[in-house]
Amino acid sequence: MQKTNNKPPEEERYRDEAEFFDREAAELIEPGRSLKFANQLDYEQYFSLYRTYDIVKHFFGSVKDRKVLDYACGSGWVSIYFARSGAECYGFDISPKSVEVANKMAAANGLGERCHFRVCSAENLDFPDNTFDFIFGNAALHHTDLNKSPAEIARVLKPGGKAGFIDDLRYHPAMWLYRKITTDKHTRYEKPMVQGDIKHFLPYFSSVRFEAYDFLNLLPKWGLLSSILRPVDTALLKALPFMKHFYRHLIVKLVK
16 A cells, blocks of 8 residues: 655655755865865955845945844855854754854854854744844745745844845746756755745835846856946846846845
8 A cells, every 4th residue: 555645745845955955065064174264254345246245235234233144044154254244143044964064164263152053944933023133045035935934034033124135036048947957956846936926025024125137147246247247237127127037136125
């Protein structure tokens, strides 16, 4: 008699995500591999190097003496930069191995007292109400259940607090093809976002903005080629607003 799988889809998704990112994290703590950063950049300096990060930096402003949540933190590397700018950093991830790496990385960089990580899900954040001044996530929202995660983001964010996310839009032609041919590099249940996902956030925040970036330009860092292509992308989006559905990156700006 064939056994039936009675586990709810959410539990299956959590297990799949945890196992996938546990494998990735294990590579970071191979013998002889250092977790100490070669650079001494802080949040302002590092975020200024990349356009999408720079946009979030200008949205947030200073993080000094503020509580920041590193959303789906992975190895916790971004918390290092926040902590160097004087933030009190907290992070969570569904992957236990990633959280282990994050704690080791913070200690290796002398920031163990400013960085705190734990295992939990985006749909059930293990933090009290109204805890954080800022929440930051990169390529994280599309791994969550958007019917539940926005409410949790709002719950743990202080009144007037800000959340900024950099994420993937679903229909950029090159990235759509890339995802189709690299299925081993993605979890089974992740779902790149669409502009229509804004509806999930509107009930919980006083301000919600979905901004599309990067159609022709796929270079993450500022540089000569990107300085040429990005104005073209901006002009294209202004002339043809429907193109926002086909751009590479989505920046989500939320204010509680």
